[in-house]
Amino acid sequence: GQNIDQPTEMTATEGAIVQINCTYQTSGFNGLFWYQQHAGEAPTFLSYNVLDGLEEKGRFSSFLSRSKGYSYLLLKELQMKDSASYLCAVSNTGKLIFGQGTTLQVKP
Amino acid sequence: GAVVSQHPSWVICKSGTSVKIECRSLDFQATTMFWYRQFPKQSLMLMATSNEGSKATYEQGVEKDKFLINHASLTLSTLTVTSAHPEDSSFYICSAREGTGLRFGQGTRLTVV
Secondary structure, rough: OOOOEEEOEEEEEOOOOEEEEEEOOEEEOOEEEEEEOOOOOOOEEEEEEEEEEEEEOOOOOEEOOOOOOEEEEOOHHHHHHHHHEEEEEEOOOEEEEOOOEEEEEEEE | OOOOOEEEEEEEEEOOEEEEEEEEOOOOOOOOOEEHHHHHHHHEEEEEEEEEOOOOOOOOOOOOOOEEEEEEEEEEEEEEEEEOOHHEEEEEEEEEOOOOEEOOOOOOOEEOO
């Protein structure tokens, strides 16, 4: 079966750092993605990890541990516009399976 | 970069009618497209995989006779919601594979009244 878990909601302060965790148990694994989705809009790509370790891209970084079935998305220097849902997705047999998403609220 | 265009962005229809949603890859060929559905405050649920020139592959629990998918060319996939009912009201999003990931269309908000 497929199981991808993320916290439902998180709150952080503008300028701070926040880490959004994702654990997964899937029958196959071809990589892990993070997407950002603002309300009423389509998801936009943030990051992709297929090997263990940290991938850094500007204010956003993503980490993967395949042995632990674990990933996190790190957002630095939070801005109000970062308030959105963050979706963890696992690529398996050519399909992307999404977690339930984490709604992040950034407060002044 | 690769662009996926979805049309319409929103549609309101009467219960019992059918609605067609189009998904086009504008500057690349997509042999495979994916259709997702998203209810409010929930994540994306994969409905089906659309394969050019062959039948779509539906996820468990998705009625293939209700959600008709046609992928007649390398740049166009369509999803038709037949005999729509209020419980079909949702956000439908198509996507096409781009490299190792997916490029999403802008989504279609369907409201059935």
